[in-house]
Amino acid sequence: MYLKNEKKIFLFLLFTLILLLTACSSSNTSDVEISKDVNSDLKNEIIITGLTEDELILTVEEIRELETVSKEVTSVNSSGEEKTFEATGTLLQNILEQQGFSQRDLMGIRFVAGDGYSIEVPKDILDKRDIILVYEIDGAPLESKSLPLRVVIPDERAMYWVGNLKTIEVLEGVEKSEVSKILFLETLKETMNLEDYNYYNSVDKAIKTQDLLKNTEADNISETVYIKAADGLEKNETLSNFEVAYIKMTGSDIPTFLSPDMPKGMYVKDIFYFSYDTTAWISYEKAQEKLENLDVEKVKGIKVVDVLKEITFAEDQTYIFMATDGYVVEIDANDLSKGILYQDEKGRLNVFFEGLPKNTRVKDLLSIEVKK
Numbered sequence: 352m353y354l355k356n357e358k359k360i361f362l363f364l365l366f367t368l369i370l371l372l373t374a375c376s377s378s379n380t381s382d383v384e385i386s387k388d389v390n391s392d393l394k395n396e397i398i399i400t401g402l403t404e405d406e407l408i409l410t411v412e413e414i415r416e417l418e419t420v421s422k423e424v425t426s427v428n429s430s431g432e433e434k435t436f437e438a439t440g441t442l443l444q445n446i447l448e449q450q451g452f453s454q455r456d457l458m459g460i461r462f463v464a465g466d467g468y469s470i471e472v473p474k475d476i477l478d479k480r481d482i483i484l485v486y487e488i489d490g491a492p493l494e495s496k497s498l499p500l501r502v503v504i505p506d507e508r509a510m511y512w513v514g515n516l517k518t519i520e521v522l523e524g525v526e527k528s529e530v531s532k533i534l535f536l537e538t539l540k541e542t543m544n545l546e547d548y549n550y551y552n553s554v555d556k557a558i559k560t561q562d563l564l565k566n567t568e569a570d571n572i573s574e575t576v577y578i579k580a581a582d583g584l585e586k587n588e589t590l591s592n593f594e595v596a597y598i599k600m601t602g603s604d605i606p607t608f609l610s611p612d613m614p615k616g617m618y619v620k621d622i623f624y625f626s627y628d629t630t631a632w633i634s635y636e637k638a639q640e641k642l643e644n645l646d647v648e649k650v651k652g653i654k655v656v657d658v659l660k661e662i663t664f665a666e667d668q669t670y671i672f673m674a675t676d677g678y679v680v681e682i683d684a685n686d687l688s689k690g691i692l693y694q695d696e697k698g699r700l701n702v703f704f705e706g707l708p709k710n711t712r713v714k715d716l717l718s719i720e721v722k723k
């Protein structure tokens with residue numbers, strides 16, 4: 352009797368244990384998913400880093416309690432498309448003042464969105480513009496892709512108007528080192544491994560940025576890459592975003608900075624040049640579109656000094672011009688203004704120096720650097 356009961360209890364316990372285990376394991380996965388969903392819906396807060404010792408977390412409710420601003424604003428995207436609406440929110444300046452800071456004292460900030468979009472706002476914009484953290488557009492809540500807040504900077508292009516705002520990173524300072532070496536992208540392209548890149552309806556060729564960075568000095572600590580487009584657009588991209596991307600070298604909008612893992616708004620089309628630490632990579636074709644074209648000795652070209660001036664190249668006594676085959680010419684600073692860059696009938700980039708011996712001509716010019 353006793354034994355029987357014990358057996359019953361044991362079987363009962365075993366049964367419940369099995370039930371519990373299966374119930375747990377099956378509900379476990381869905382539990383995690385549910386709490387994830389709920390969590391992201393409840394992420395009604397933004398984080399500010401770099402301002403105070405600990406990061407600052409502000410809820411949208413707290414932000415709504417601050418003084419409200421409403422303004423009719425017009426967003427302009429990269430294709431020139433305009434949209435006008437009434438934006439309601441709080442000035443970032445209000446939040447900064449609460450913490451004892453002022454927008455004008457900051458060196459730069461970076462807005463980071465939940466969808467992977469991010470952009471650095473340079474000091475000149477911080478100095479002169481209002482930055483509104485918007486929670487209502489045309490009197491209605493934000494569309495879901497922009498929640499919990501959307502940045503609006505009136506009179507600046509829409510690329511700064513970051514929706515789905517997650518983090519505001521206050522930057523310590525914006526680095527810009529002096530460039531002492533430039534590489535020409537069109538020549539590089541002929542010497543490097545290119546990957547197929549699907550761009551809208553075409554398959555183009557692209558260079559991995561990693562392959563470019565491999566040849567820069569290893570001991571530098573630079574964390575940003577500066578990119579300047581032919582139309583004057585300037586951007587500082589984080590090294591971590593840059594180093595997983597590509598430079599597309601064939602097809603439309605070239606050279607283009609892009610990545611399949613990056614929101615399209617972060618692409619930079621028609622690059623003039625980009626620089627990391629002391630190295631710059633430049634598009635000769637874009638430089639030629641931008642700079643004065645000269646007809647010298649039966650060729651049409653641009654002056655070396657004009658290119659170097661555009662990228663604020665280091666000034667020194669001697670400059671080294673190098674070809675893809677390793678041919679090297681040293682030019683004295685006094686002779687630099689005699690240098691003309693041009694493309695020959697085959698599309699190759701060359702340089703020659705007016706009045707200097709013929710052996711100073713460099714065909715398939717890959718780089719110019721200061722002699723150390």
Ligand SMILES: Nc1nc2c(c(=O)[nH]1)N[C@H]1C(S)=C(S)[C@@H](COP(=O)(O)O)O[C@H]1N2
Pocket residue numbers: 426427428429464465466468509510511512513514515516614615616617
């Ligand atoms: N979170 C997030 N914000 C973003 C972007 C994005 O991809 N993600 N794109 C930016 C760019 S490049 C532009 S032009 C505008 C586009 O705004 P719209 O979708 O309201 O036209 O939003 C900006 N803010």
Ligand SMILES: [Mo]
Pocket residue numbers: 428429509510616
């Ligand atoms: Mo854009």
